[in-house]
Amino acid sequence: MQVSIKWLKDYIDFDWSAEELADRFTMAGVPVENVIRADEGLDKVVTGRIERLEKHPDSDHLQICQMNVGEKELIQIITGAQNVAEGQVVPVAMVGAHLPNGLHIKKGKLRGLPSNGMLCSAGELHLDLTKLTEEEKDGIYILPADTPVGVPAKDVLGLDDVVLEFELTANRGDCFSVLGLVREIAVLTGNKPKWPAIACNEDDAAKAADMISIGIEARDLCDRFSTRVIKNVKIGPSPEWMQQRLEGAGIRAINNVVDVTNFVMIELGQPMHAYDYDEITGHTLTARLAKEGENLHTLDDSSRLAKGTELVIADAEHPAGLAGIMGGLETEVTEKTTTVVLEAASFNGPSIRRTARACGLHSEASGRFERGVDVTNTPRALDRACQLLQDMGACTVTQGIVDCYPEPKQPVTIDYTTDEINRRLGTEIPGEEMVKILTELGFTVEAKGEETYHVTVPSWRNDCTYMEDLSEEVARIYGFDKIASTTPFGRMVQGKQSAKQNFVDKIKHTLASLGMTEELSFAFTSTDLFDKLLVPADSPLRQAIPILNPLTDEAPLVRTCLLTSIMENAVRNFSRKNNDIKLFDVAPVFLPHALPLTELPEERLMVAGLITGRREEVGWNQGNEMVDFFDMKGIVEELFRVLGISKYTVEAGEHFAMHPGKTALFKKGREVIAAVGELHPQAAVNFGIKQKVYLFEMDLEVLMKYTGKSFHFESLPKYPATARDLAIVVDESVASADIERVIAKNGGKHFKGVTLFDVYTGEHVAKGKKSLAFNLQFQSKDKTLTDDEADAAFKNILQAVEKHFDAELRA
Structure with missing residues (x-):
């Protein structure tokens, strides 16, 4: 503004x-x-008359001017301009002037003769060239012959503002x-304003209501819609004073009708629009939602297809303009226009803002509607516009205003006490002074008791709804500099991270120490990514929240799965020839309870990771082995060790994004705490990936649930451990984890742990069988175990695995 x-x-x-x-x-x-x-740069530019003009004796293009600039004697200025003549009045830059174009005027000589100044062109004075004729743009700027001599040029040129x-x-x-x-x-x-007296003369016998019909269909987006009809319109330029006022507001003058609507908008804060009455089909205007696919042809000669969410002003057949933003080209006021419909309305601010942003159209009008206009002001704005046009002799005004105001706005009232405001501001402002301030601002204040007041908010102050708003009004007018600065006091509380934040940091630190790199991603996704990742059609993950104003058309949804983001970043790395990747992310997904949203969605922190490519960095002393499933499994197991998550089981499982048969689920009881596996072959094809990729996915809330919360320390054992190796042959379908659970259960009180160190199939092992070799550890806190004690525990374990898995001891 x-x-x-x-x-x-x-x-x-x-x-x-x-x-x-x-x-x-x-x-x-x-x-x-x-x-x-x-007037910047025009301090020493005055008007001067050319009293005598003669050719320079040593030049065929220079001329010597004897200038009257209001001083006792004429001054001599030499110019190369050819459009000057004796008796003309021109702008003269005196010695010492710093012109707007950066030129510094000094005393000098041209071909041996002194020159004490410079005659100025329009460009050198930074005048608006669009308002000048071609003759005025070229050469020295010639002022009217009756212009007084010796006065500041800024006063004559209207630049004294x-x-x-x-x-x-x-x-x-x-x-x-x-x-x-x-x-x-x-x-x-404390001065009294001189408000303009607004009144128009309805000097045409026709009734506006007989000529135009208006209505509001989208009542939640349009509070009031008002029109006047003017006839015998004479399109022409607006007065110079109006053009200057508009220019000062940054608005270009067009013609008297358009200029008046812009003038009233800046003056009263009420945007207006003018329609050519003869171009309005059916002579009816309605504020309604656009129909999806409807053509919106605006004054900038651009056409857009409506999405069905835009508020438009439509005639009987099609939209006549984008409400509150820009009018339609078909109903534009032109030189042929003789009858005009003037419209003033109050539109819903958020709706105008969304439409303006979606269409890339931001105007002076939309900026005001977005912030809220005075709904009671529309008739006054129409009268003011008609009054100004009548003063120019540009129209006659028909009888009455056609006004659609379904639900008149009720005044906002607020109660407050002097003590309430003083306590909030930390002041001791008397109640009478508060009343004086609020009254001068246009609020109506009524005393309800001792230091208790009832305030009616003026219609133009849409921002005042609570006592706190009134306290701000009092403070800013009373003077913030008069309010003492005080140090905040209260109980000091040490700031620290929450348990969840510390947990997240531990996860990030651990994964980074394992050679992985944290990614940062936007929380946006698309249906296309769901398809590529093979998210089932009936999965709740597909119920993603649509974004009203997405940053790009490629990501119109809020993500419900973190793997979509990590896969997107992996593909971006592959496209840049970076094929050795170890990424992880700890970030939220957003799961709505229902669509469309009626309440805030559930925000759940997830942990996801991806590895692919070489196991080690390229080097002369490094091998070229590629990462495999067990690298990713090891990363997850190490993370669980750091987090204190123990006594979990690992078993084969399924995950929509992972390879069937190459997916493991880490479980505590029946609850899955992590899924680890190779990327599904079809998903790899969908993403255009030609190498093995391994993933993990975890829910942070579940991890926190099972993390170790209490720990105790034991001294190092004094007595040595005893080991036994157990090699058995079982069916290929038997999982080693199941065998380890049976071993642990039957190992006795001295059993310390079991490790699988060999898996073999092939020669000397029957078809459909496999050989598994385990190392068993036994140790006592009180003594050194004897071979008999270790053998007894070993025998008990062997009997258990033979019973449960039909295992055979391998010699």
Whole structure:
């Protein structure tokens, strides 16, 4: 939002400089980002008349000008311009001037003759060339013949203005207007504003209601929709003063009708739009949702296909404009227009913001609707626009306003006490002063008791709904600099990480120490990734939350599976010839309870990893062995050891993304704590991967549930351990983990552990059988075990495995 000081002074008097006003605004919570001076570089540029003009004796293109610049004597300036003549008034840059184009004017000589200044062109003064004729753009800028001599050129050129550029917060929609800023100045200065008297003369006998019909279908997106009809419209340029005001606001003048709608938008904060009445099919306008696939042809001559979520203003057949953002090209006001429908409305801010972002269309109007406009202001804005056009003699106004306002807005009321606000601000402001501040800001304050008040919020302050909002109003006008700075006090609590954060750090540190690299990924995914990863069609993982405004069309969903992200990063590495990868990620997935969302989804932290390629880095002393299933299994087992997770079982299982028959499930009881396996062959084909890839996936909440929570320490054993080797032949279908469980159960009180150290099939072993060799450890805390004690335990174990697995002792 930017506005000129001249425009502000049209409605209120103040003596502050532009810089001082900017500082007062900023300290009152209405921040000014920049102060832009239109006259920058024109301090020593004045008007001058060419009294005498003669050729330079030593040049065929230079001319000697004797200039009257309002001083006692004429000054001599030599110029090469050919469009000057005696008697003309031109801008003159005096010695010492620093022009806007960076040129510094000094005394000098041209071909031996002194020159004390320079005649200026439009470009050298940084004038708006788009408003000039071709003749005015070339050569010296010629001023009107009756221009006074010796006065500052900025006054003559209309450049004696200063523009304030505001960086307003989103809640202060009321300050996106000149009148809103004037209200603030009135409170800060104590001066009375000079509000414009708004009244239009309905001088045409026709009734607007007979000419146009309006309605609101999407009542949740449009609160009010109002129109006026003007006839006998004469399209032409707007007055110079209006063009200057609009230029100060950063808006280019187009024609009187369009300029008036823009002027009212900046002045009152109410965006408006003008339609060519004869181009409105059926002479009806309706605020409704666009139909999916409907063509939206806007004033920028761009066509878009509607998604069905956009609010549009439509005539009887098709959209006549994107509501609150940009009008339609077919109903544009042109030089042929004779009857105009003026529209002012109040639209839902979030809806306008979503549509503007989706369409890539951000306008002055959409910016105001996004922040909220005064719903009671639409008739006033229409009257103001008609009044301005009538003052130009550009139209006649039909009878009445056609207004659709289904649910009139009820005033917001707030109760507060003086003590409440003072305690919140840490001040001792008297109640009377608070009442004075709020009243001057437009609030209606009614005393309800001793130091207790009932406040009615003005319609233009959509940001005030609670007592805390009132306290902010009091504080910013009272002056933040008057509120004493105090050190916060209270019970000091040491900040520290939660148990879950420490657990996550331990997992990350452990996996990194095992040679893996942590990835960072966006929490977005797509149906295509689900398909590639072979997620079943009926899996709840496919019930992903759609994103309303996705960063890219390739990732329109919030992820429900961490493996999609890790596979995406793996493919990205493969495409860059990085084939040796060890990645892990600890990140959330988002599981909705139902779609569409009615409550926040469950956010669950998952741990996933991927390894592929060589086991060791390339080197002359390293082998070229590739990682396999047991590398990944070992990583998971080491992680569990660090986390204190023990007494788990490992068994063959299934996972949609992993190879059938090459997938292991780590379990505690019946609960799966990790899935480890080779990437499913079809998934590898889907991702275009031509090498073996191994994955693991875990739920962090499940890991925390089974992690070791209490530990005790034992002294190192004093007595040596005794070992026995057990080699047995069993069916190939028997899992070694099952045998180890039976061994542990029957090993006796001195049993310490079992390790599988050999698996053999082939010669000397029957078909369908396999040989497994285990190392058994026995140890006592109290004594050295005898061979008889170890043999007895060994015999008990052998009998158990023979019984449970029909095993045979291998000689």
